[in-house]
Amino acid sequence: MGRKQLTRIGLTLISFGVFLAVWQAVVHLGGYPAFILPPPQAVAQRLVSLVASGTLWRHVQVTLKEILAGLALGAVSATVLGYLLAHSPVAERLLTPYIVASQSVPTVAIAPLLVIWFGTGLLSKVLVCALIVFFPILVNTVVGLRSVSQNLRDLMRTLQANRWQMLWMLEVPAALPTLLAGLKVGATLAVIGAVVGEFVASDRGVGYLLKQGQQLYDTPLIFVGIGTLVVMAQALYGIVALAERGLLRWQKH
Amino acid sequence: MRTPSAGRARTPVDPTMRNGEPLLRVDGLSLSYRKGDGRLPVLDQIRFDVQEREFLALVGPSGCGKTTLLKLIAGLVQPTAGEIHLGGKRVKRPSRNVGFVFQEPTLMGWRTVEANVTLPLELDGGNRKRAREEAQALLDLVRLTGFEDVYPAQLSGGMAQRVALARALVHDPQLLLLDEPFGALDALTRERMGRELLRIWQARRKTVVMVTHSVPEAVLLADRVLVLGPRPASIIAEVPVNLPRPRTEGMQETPACSQVARRVREALEQVGLQ
Numbered sequence: 001m002g003r004k005q006l007t008r009i010g011l012t013l014i015s016f017g018v019f020l021a022v023w024q025a026v027v028h029l030g031g032y033p034a035f036i037l038p039p040p041q042a043v044a045q046r047l048v049s050l051v052a053s054g055t056l057w058r059h060v061q062v063t064l065k066e067i068l069a070g071l072a073l074g075a076v077s078a079t080v081l082g083y084l085l086a087h088s089p090v091a092e093r094l095l096t097p098y099i100v101a102s103q104s105v106p107t108v109a110i111a112p113l114l115v116i117w118f119g120t121g122l123l124s125k126v127l128v129c130a131l132i133v134f135f136p137i138l139v140n141t142v143v144g145l146r147s148v149s150q151n152l153r154d155l156m157r158t159l160q161a162n163r164w165q166m167l168w169m170l171e172v173p174a175a176l177p178t179l180l181a182g183l184k185v186g187a188t189l190a191v192i193g194a195v196v197g198e199f200v201a202s203d204r205g206v207g208y209l210l211k212q213g214q215q216l217y218d219t220p221l222i223f224v225g226i227g228t229l230v231v232m233a234q235a236l237y238g239i240v241a242l243a244e245r246g247l248l249r250w251q252k253h
Numbered sequence: 254m255r256t257p258s259a260g261r262a263r264t265p266v267d268p269t270m271r272n273g274e275p276l277l278r279v280d281g282l283s284l285s286y287r288k289g290d291g292r293l294p295v296l297d298q299i300r301f302d303v304q305e306r307e308f309l310a311l312v313g314p315s316g317c318g319k320t321t322l323l324k325l326i327a328g329l330v331q332p333t334a335g336e337i338h339l340g341g342k343r344v345k346r347p348s349r350n351v352g353f354v355f356q357e358p359t360l361m362g363w364r365t366v367e368a369n370v371t372l373p374l375e376l377d378g379g380n381r382k383r384a385r386e387e388a389q390a391l392l393d394l395v396r397l398t399g400f401e402d403v404y405p406a407q408l409s410g411g412m413a414q415r416v417a418l419a420r421a422l423v424h425d426p427q428l429l430l431l432d433e434p435f436g437a438l439d440a441l442t443r444e445r446m447g448r449e450l451l452r453i454w455q456a457r458r459k460t461v462v463m464v465t466h467s468v469p470e471a472v473l474l475a476d477r478v479l480v481l482g483p484r485p486a487s488i489i490a491e492v493p494v495n496l497p498r499p500r501t502e503g504m505q506e507t508p509a510c511s512q513v514a515r516r517v518r519e520a521l522e523q524v525g526l527q
């Protein structure tokens with residue numbers, strides 16, 4: 001580990017320590033009851049008990065499954081549709097008004113409808129996730145494909161590349177930076193999608209834990225839930241960022 | 254592969270080849286682009302032939318349609334009128350018979366130098382090992398040995414265009430189309446690249462159509478210079494360059510050479526340029 005990295009980790013630890021200290025001070029000086037603002041150690045205790053009983057992991061697994069399935073579904077369908085829009089002016093003219101209009105409908109508002117149509121199980125949550133990640137990934141796909149240099153397209157044409165070679169040897173690698181940027185945004189949005197779905201109707205998942213916490217005035221549980229979601233979103237973002245670093249090494253000098 | 258050429262006539266054609274049929278025949282070529290409701294005429298009745306192994310230079314005012322003409326020859330754009338024949342066959346769509354070097358550096362940033370050069374062979378599904386050997390030979394030729402594993406972002410403009418040149422040669426096309434390959438380079442690099450291209454051409458002897466803005470470059474390299482007028486472009490002059498081959502840059506000082514250059518410049522002045 002390099003000196004720089006050690007310094008960075010050190011700074012992160014220090015800022016986290018300061019955060020805990022301020023939190024503790026606010027609780028202490030304000031004299032708030034635990035159900036309004038629990039002290040850090042109450043949250044830590046709740047976390048330990050939830051981890052030890054396996055409850056947290058069980059709910060994380062559920063939410064994670066919804067997120068990953070939703071992200072996959074949303075990303076794949078958005079990329080395919082984006083390819084179509086970028087290549088077919090007819091498709092673009094026909095579909096763009098609907099796609100844009102659909103964006104003014106908040107996904108959160110559709111979630112109850114999805115639950116009625118597709119039940120309270122996994123499917124409705126996956127669909128909320130997919131809907132929420134769909135648009136940013138679609139836009140990035142179209143922008144990425146449009147940005148492929150005309151000269152490189154012409155070059156591939158003079159070499160009589162077929163459609164498949166055009167896609168895999170030119171369009172995918174050329175659009176990859178933009179595609180991955182869309183996926184990074186999508187990854188964090190997918191977490192929101194899953195929780196929204198779980199808020200509407202669920203009997204498991206991290207969103208369900210949050211609802212439980214609210215109903216039982218178990219504020220430490222809510223804090224643990226929020227922390228868990230932050231960690232999940234960060235982890236997903238980190239995985240895409242890591243993939244990005246590996247795949248786009250050619251951009252660096 | 255050098256052919257004796259001192260004092261040869263305007264058409265440097267080997268008579269044993271295709272009974273003197275030109276390799277490239279451009280006949281009555283006109284093109285207009287759609288522009289708003291109307292049309293923008295770009296090329297007007299262009300007619301010329303290029304013999305096998307000839308080096309033809311095209312000069313003309315900026316924006317007159319030089320790039321468009323090369324794209325037509327490559328089959329990338331369809332003419333409004335007229336025909337193009339390459340190797341006796343009508344050009345209707347892009348074909349691997351041409352190697353194209355674009356005006357702007359056009360490399361795939363995600364491929365190494367070597368992988369950029371082997372691209373044409375990979376697309377054809379050829380043997381990988383042979384492709385690498387071909388690429389190596391061409392990288393030696395353009396003096397980029399040792400840069401095989403470098404990514405384009407690390408290359409200078411001149412190096413990038415030499416990679417593009419190697420890539421245009423690797424599948425051994427019948428015709429090489431060079432669109433101001435050194436136009437984006439500084440004057441000194443440009444002069445050096447002109448000499449490099451002369452050396453490379455003398456080693457490979459391809460048929461070349463090159464667009465250039467530089468009269469000395471055209472005269473040093475070409476067998477013939479075509480001068481295009483302003484848009485819609487037509488050919489306003491044809492200047493043969495009767496200098497012996499192999500050429501050296503020293504020839505640029507000779508009276509014969511400056512005479513040719515003067516004729517090209519006069520033609521350009523006629524259309525209000527330079």
Ligand SMILES: Nc1ncnc2c1ncn2[C@@H]1O[C@H](COP(=O)(O)OP(=O)(O)OP(=O)(O)O)[C@@H](O)[C@H]1O
Nearest residue numbers: 286287293295314315316317318319320321322356
């Ligand atoms: N795809 C296109 N659609 C419409 N107009 C075009 C297109 N490509 C080029 N033009 C127009 O045609 C004219 C000729 O362009 P072209 O690029 O062939 O000129 P050029 O001689 O190569 O110019 P330069 O010296 O700047 O390279 C220009 O006015 C340009 O704006």
Ligand SMILES: [Mg+2]
Nearest residue numbers: 319320356432
């Ligand atoms: Mg041009």
